Amino acid sequence: xxTIDKKGAPSLRTQVRRVAQRGQYDQATLYAxxxxxxVCHIAFADDDGVHCLPTACWREGDHLYVHGSNGSRMLKLAxxxxxxxxxxxxxxxxxxxxxxxxxxxxxxxAVVYGAFELVSGEGKAAALETFLESIAPGRxxxxxxxxxxxxxxxxxxxxxxxxxxxxIRTGGPxxxxxxxxxxxxxxxxxxxxxxxxxxxxxxxxxxPKYVRSWxxxxxNSME
Amino acid sequence: xxTIDKKGAPSLRTQVRRVAQRGQYDQATLYAxxxxxxVCHIAFADDDGVHCLPTACWREGDHLYVHGSNGSRMLKLAxxxxxxxxxxxxxxxxxxxxxxxxxxxxxxxAVVYGAFELVSGEGKAAALETFLESIAPGRxxxxxxxxxxxxxxxxxxxxxxxxxxxxIRTGGPxxxxxxxxxxxxxxxxxxxxxxxxxxxxxxxxxxPKYVRSWxxxxxNSME
Numbered sequence: 001x002x003t004i005d006k007k008g009a010p011s012l013r014t015q016v017r018r019v020a021q022r023g024q025y026d027q028a029t030l031y032a033x034x035x036x037x038x039v040c041h042i043a044f045a046d047d048d049g050v051h052c053l054p055t056a057c058w059r060e061g062d063h064l065y066v067h068g069s070n071g072s073r074m075l076k077l078a079x080x081x082x083x084x085x086x087x088x089x090x091x092x093x094x095x096x097x098x099x100x101x102x103x104x105x106x107x108x109x110a111v112v113y114g115a116f117e118l119v120s121g122e123g124k125a126a127a128l129e130t131f132l133e134s135i136a137p138g139r140x141x142x143x144x145x146x147x148x149x150x151x152x153x154x155x156x157x158x159x160x161x162x163x164x165x166x167x168i169r170t171g172g173p174x175x176x177x178x179x180x181x182x183x184x185x186x187x188x189x190x191x192x193x194x195x196x197x198x199x200x201x202x203x204x205x206x207x208p209k210y211v212r213s214w215x216x217x218x219x220n221s222m223e
Numbered sequence: 224x225x226t227i228d229k230k231g232a233p234s235l236r237t238q239v240r241r242v243a244q245r246g247q248y249d250q251a252t253l254y255a256x257x258x259x260x261x262v263c264h265i266a267f268a269d270d271d272g273v274h275c276l277p278t279a280c281w282r283e284g285d286h287l288y289v290h291g292s293n294g295s296r297m298l299k300l301a302x303x304x305x306x307x308x309x310x311x312x313x314x315x316x317x318x319x320x321x322x323x324x325x326x327x328x329x330x331x332x333a334v335v336y337g338a339f340e341l342v343s344g345e346g347k348a349a350a351l352e353t354f355l356e357s358i359a360p361g362r363x364x365x366x367x368x369x370x371x372x373x374x375x376x377x378x379x380x381x382x383x384x385x386x387x388x389x390x391i392r393t394g395g396p397x398x399x400x401x402x403x404x405x406x407x408x409x410x411x412x413x414x415x416x417x418x419x420x421x422x423x424x425x426x427x428x429x430x431p432k433y434v435r436s437w438x439x440x441x442x443n444s445m446e
Binding site for chain 1: 228235236241261262264265266267268271272273274275276277291292294295296305308309310312314316317319320321322323324326328330332334336351352355358359362363365366367368369370373378385392395396402403405406407408409410411412413415416417418419420421422423424426427428429430431434436437
């Protein structure tokens with residue numbers, strides 16, 4: 001189900017205002033940004049004011065999922081149907097221009113507005129399995145599955161991606177014409193969230209494929 | 224000025240509730256997390272509800288700074304003295320346990336509550352120079368400095384770190400005793416925000432030291 005307008009923002013509050021040409025409202029762009037994320041930030045309000053807390057997230061279909069302990073204040077409030085804003089950000093590089101003012105950063109971010117809904121029944125265990133598989137394909141069949149008590153202690157929530165928008169900056173600096181001749185290095189210092197070598201427990205089984213390939217898949221070490 | 228209580232949370236809303244032993248309230252821990260961050264997420268509320276937007280940040284003394292265009296909705300609201308929550312998160316690894324339930328993530332996060340104040344006058348240009356120097360030491364003297372028009376178009380805000388807390392998870396999985404003998408690989412898949420090779424503009428000056436050392440400082444390529 002594609003509920004995201006491919007040309008414009010799905011709502012007033014998802015319309016990118018600053019540097020509006022960086023706004024992206026197509027589903028493929030949104031999904032790609034969310035699928036690369038391990039963590040999102042959730043903004044919510046309660047009697048103490050606004051809060052902004054990080055938590056793990058994963059996407060399935062047209063929903064973004066989060067989970068946690070039943071005791072989590074954020075999850076309890078989110079499960080109550082309160083309006084939230086969920087944001088994912090990937091920092092891709094520092095953009096060094098010839099003038100101080102034109103410095104920038106390359107990034108891809110996605111913002112989702114709406115309310116979470118509780119995932120219960122058989123869908124709950126299935127959603128948690130999807131999460132584990134999204135991180136380590138095959139692992140759900142290797143580990144001890146959650147028992148009834150563990151499952152009961154866990155809250156799973158999902159939010160529709162109907163009201164969402166992405167914002168992206170790519171490429172080099174945009175210098176003023178008058179600055180182009182200045183004797184200053186200009187370009188991009190790129191960065192990425194890169195895997196480091198796995199750290200195994202002292203006594204453990206042989207590493208499966210997703211562990212063996214973790215570090216070698218690094219964009220740095222493949223050079 | 225150290226206004227952060229070294230033993231307990233500085234306020235009720237900065238008290239870490241879920242897995243309380245992960246809460247850290249000392250200044251050095253807070254500063255280290257903030258100083259490693261290029262980007263924070265700011266939660267704020269307006270007539271449209273709560274919002275969660277990423278933006279560049281830097282620390283100087285006991286304040287966290289952000290900046291942007293005068294036209295930014297977020298900065299206009301933040302400058303009005305509204306209560307906000309500013310969060311920085313570093314994801315350090317996936318923690319793979321022998322049971323699905325005990326999987327976790329290693330992370331360092333910092334949460335700051337309060338209201339921004341406007342940085343104006345001479346302090347504004349000085350703060351922006353501090354930002355540039357924190358990213359690229361020496362660059363403030365190389366580039367064309369901001370002129371009066373550019374400076375006037377930029378808003379700089381800062382928030383006190385008086386009401387802040389950090390939350391950290393490190394180390395391997397915490398498995399149930401009964402699961403320790405399971406034939407499942409257990410350990411950590413670490414990750415870090417790593418620099419990639421600089422991308423120079425087609426016609427530009429020789430790279431300064433902070434550009435030449437950007438990629439070689441990578442935790443991956445130093446192996």
